[in-house]
Amino acid sequence: MRKLDIEFTVGLFLIAGIICLGYLSIKLGRMEVLGGEGYEVHALFSNSGGLKKGSSVTIAGVEVGRVNGVFLEDYHAKVVMNVSEGIKIQEDAIASIKTRGLIGEKFVEVTPGGAEETVPPGGRIRETQSPIDFEQLISKYVFGKVE
Amino acid sequence: MGKRFPFLWLAGVLVLAVLPWSAFAGAPTEQLKQTTDKVISILTDPDLKGPSNAEKRRALIRKIADERFDWNEMSRRALGHHWKKLNEEEKKTFVKLFSQLLDRTYMEKVEDYSGEKATYTGETIDENYAIVEMKVLTSKNVEIPVVNKLKKKGEDWMIYDVAVEGVSFVNNYRTQFNSLLSKSSVSELLAKLREKVSEK
Numbered sequence: 001m002r003k004l005d006i007e008f009t010v011g012l013f014l015i016a017g018i019i020c021l022g023y024l025s026i027k028l029g030r031m032e033v034l035g036g037e038g039y040e041v042h043a044l045f046s047n048s049g050g051l052k053k054g055s056s057v058t059i060a061g062v063e064v065g066r067v068n069g070v071f072l073e074d075y076h077a078k079v080v081m082n083v084s085e086g087i088k089i090q091e092d093a094i095a096s097i098k099t100r101g102l103i104g105e106k107f108v109e110v111t112p113g114g115a116e117e118t119v120p121p122g123g124r125i126r127e128t129q130s131p132i133d134f135e136q137l138i139s140k141y142v143f144g145k146v147e
Numbered sequence: 148m149g150k151r152f153p154f155l156w157l158a159g160v161l162v163l164a165v166l167p168w169s170a171f172a173g174a175p176t177e178q179l180k181q182t183t184d185k186v187i188s189i190l191t192d193p194d195l196k197g198p199s200n201a202e203k204r205r206a207l208i209r210k211i212a213d214e215r216f217d218w219n220e221m222s223r224r225a226l227g228h229h230w231k232k233l234n235e236e237e238k239k240t241f242v243k244l245f246s247q248l249l250d251r252t253y254m255e256k257v258e259d260y261s262g263e264k265a266t267y268t269g270e271t272i273d274e275n276y277a278i279v280e281m282k283v284l285t286s287k288n289v290e291i292p293v294v295n296k297l298k299k300k301g302e303d304w305m306i307y308d309v310a311v312e313g314v315s316f317v318n319n320y321r322t323q324f325n326s327l328l329s330k331s332s333v334s335e336l337l338a339k340l341r342e343k344v345s346e347k
Contacts, residue, residue: 046313092224094318111321114223114230126276127296127308129315137312140289 038065038084039121043095043108048077049131051097051106057081059110067108077130081108089125091117096129106131175277175297175304176270182215183265190260205254217305218246220298224307225320229328237333244340251344261286265293275299 048070057065065083072078079097083089092113099106110125119125186208189195195204222242223230233241269280279295296308308317327336 090228094315094321096318111318111325112228114227126273127315127317129310129318130313132313 038082038087040068040080040082041089041119041121041123041125042078042080043125043128044073045077045079045095045097045128045130047097047130047133048079049097049099049106049133051077051079051108055105055107057083057108057110059087059112061109064110079108089119091115091119092127093119093125094127094129095125097131099131173270173272173277175272175295176267176279178304179215179279179281179295179297179306180267182211185211186257187260190258201258204258205250208254208257209250212250214303215306216246217298217300217307218242220305220307221245221317224317226324226328227321229324229333233333237337240337241340244337244344247344248340277304 051067051070053067053069055067056063057067064087065081068080068082070077070079079095089110090113092115094111094113096109096111097106098109113127189204189207189211194200195207219242222238222245225245226233226241230238263286264284265281266284267279267281269278271278275298277297277299279297281293281295283291283293285291291312294310294313295306296310297304298307299305308315310316324336327339331339
């Protein structure tokens with residue numbers, strides 16, 4: 001009887017430990033179990049500049065969502081984002097891919113627009129700005145002069 | 148019967164002559180091309196050359212630009228979410244001042260035209276929106292990609308944003324107005340614009 005009690009308690013602790021571990025890994029890994037809260041919108045960029053799943057989506061530098069995935073669609077980068085419930089994105093908002101600092105990580109910054117209509121869940125942010133490829137820009141003005 | 152034939156032939160030739168314009172380039176590209184061609188014809192017109200004709204030349208270009216640029220839409224997009232804070236009177240003043248500011252900023256660049264070639268490289272239409280991509284070849288042989296964003300208004304396609312080398316014009320002004328309006332009021336912004344426009 002007593003032996004069973006000890007085994008039972010150990011088992012309980014083990015299960016509690018596994019649950020804690022699961023919770024921690026979900027929280028730290030920023031995974032979502034049941035789709036999470038908020039709604040999905042997408043945007044097409046001519047270049048994603050190395051944006052990854054899990055990158056943040058910000059408005060005025062405040063995180064309002066995360067990137068759910070980056071896919072190739074018709075040779076364009078389709079960025080699917082999950083935006084928090086209650087955050088309205090106007091139809092003329094501009095989504096631009098930016099870099100934190102000089103060599104930091106990539107994120108999506110949304111500059112709100114002035115339109116009355118908003119992007120519905122599953123809708124598209126029409127206006128986008130891809131990151132500027134400095135290498136290409138410099139090479140163009142360095143090698144461009146064929147005279 | 149024999150007499151009718153030349154008419155039919157003439158009609159056929161006319162249709163063929165008109166067809167390529169409408170068949171190969173979509174309406175947005177065609178309309179944009181017409182506007183650019185008109186501006187270039189003014190800039191290269193020997194009767195309108197020289198500083199003495201500057202006023203007349205600018206007025207003509209401005210009139211053509213008014214037909215193709217949707218200043219209202221541009222202003223609204225440039226102001227972003229601040230647009231809703233303006234009353235009708237302020238909105239009107241802003242649109243007027245903003246278009247004058249662009250006029251001042253870009254007219255000189257337009258007048259510097261020295262035979263740059265523009266080629267139209269692509270067009271995508273999505274309901275009422277269109278994107279016309281073009282490449283401008285400068286005299287130094289550098290190709291500059293320019294993306295025009297247009298919105299359909301009746302039968303006309305009106306420009307509301309232009310991106311040069313991937314940098315959007317509206318986004319540039321939106322960031323500037325945003326930081327200005329977070330520090331100062333709408334009337335201060337209008338005063339600042341007025342000052343910019345009148346400055347020589």
